[in-house]
Amino acid sequence: MKHLVSINQLKFAWPGQAPLLHIPHFELAAGESVFIKGPSGSGKSTLLSLLSGIQRANQGQLCLLGNDLTQMSGRARDQFRADHIGYIFQQFNLLPFLSVLENVTSALIFSRNKRQRLTQPAATEAKRLLTELQLAPELWLQPVHRLSIGQQQRVAAARALLGRPELVIADEPTSALDTDNRAAFMRLLFNECQRQHSSLIFVSHDSALEPHFTRVLSLSDLNKGLTC
Numbered sequence: 656m657k658h659l660v661s662i663n664q665l666k667f668a669w670p671g672q673a674p675l676l677h678i679p680h681f682e683l684a685a686g687e688s689v690f691i692k693g694p695s696g697s698g699k700s701t702l703l704s705l706l707s708g709i710q711r712a713n714q715g716q717l718c719l720l721g722n723d724l725t726q727m728s729g730r731a732r733d734q735f736r737a738d739h740i741g742y743i744f745q746q747f748n749l750l751p752f753l754s755v756l757e758n759v760t761s762a763l764i765f766s767r768n769k770r771q772r773l774t775q776p777a778a779t780e781a782k783r784l785l786t787e788l789q790l791a792p793e794l795w796l797q798p799v800h801r802l803s804i805g806q807q808q809r810v811a812a813a814r815a816l817l818g819r820p821e822l823v824i825a826d827e828p829t830s831a832l833d834t835d836n837r838a839a840f841m842r843l844l845f846n847e848c849q850r851q852h853s854s855l856i857f858v859s860h861d862s863a864l865e866p867h868f869t870r871v872l873s874l875s876d877l878n879k880g881l882t883c
């Protein structure tokens with residue numbers, strides 16, 4: 656397989672709305688890290704939801720690991736995402752009344768694939784990730800709704816990284832972090848991605864982070880949707 660992600664003539668509109676995305680061509684090699692920027696409302700989160708199979712494109716091809724997500728059922732896309740993607744959502748999507756550790760290990764519930772990739776017990780690996788993200792052990796058994804927003808963001812990151820997914824997708828993952836935590840977060844994210852040969856697609860407004868990445872793109876460079 657040549658590319659981890661390959662997009663051809665992808666088109667998407669939200670129901671009842673004007674076309675939002677038309678991406679003639681985009682490819683991502685395994686191991687690449689891409690920073691995507693663009694104004695609020697331009698469709699960055701929408702593109703990530705297509706890349707992860709949460710939404711399905713109206714037309715075109717979107718291949719991940721050689722599988723065309725536009726040809727798969729919703730259920731098959733959900734399984735594919737659970738097995739191959741770690742997603743840090745803009746709104747975290749944590750389970751508020753479950754503990755920090757339960758939230759992190761929830762990444763494994765629906766994926767035998769991720770469970771099999773662990774080289775140590777799930778809780779041990781989860782604790783390693785939480786420690787590297789500077790989340791103290793006193794927090795591990797707390798329900799996540801008691802954590803600050805910046806702490807919750809790091810729990811979401813640990814959940815996304817657990818089980819060594821081929822692709823990590825991060826939607827504004829540093830927006831609630833202070834400078835120190837942001838630096839620790841980026842260090843962990845890049846270390847983990849390198850360690851597990853994960854590719855990274857990262858959306859942010861924070862241009863100070865651009866030098867970390869192998870490629871920096873504006874959504875407007877990819878998207879011809881608004882001009883046709």
Ligand SMILES: Nc1ncnc2c1ncn2[C@@H]1O[C@H](COP(=O)(O)OP(=O)(O)OP(=O)(O)O)[C@@H](O)[C@H]1O
Nearest residue numbers: 669670675693694695696697698699700701702745
């Ligand atoms: N679930 C949805 N249903 C209908 N329309 C949506 C939905 N999510 C997003 N949109 C619309 O799609 C457009 C792009 O939204 P999107 O969230 O992708 O932008 P964004 O670039 O991620 O913005 P931000 O930087 O503020 O996060 C907006 O006009 C928005 O109203």
Ligand SMILES: [Mg+2]
Nearest residue numbers: 699700745826
């Ligand atoms: Mg967004």
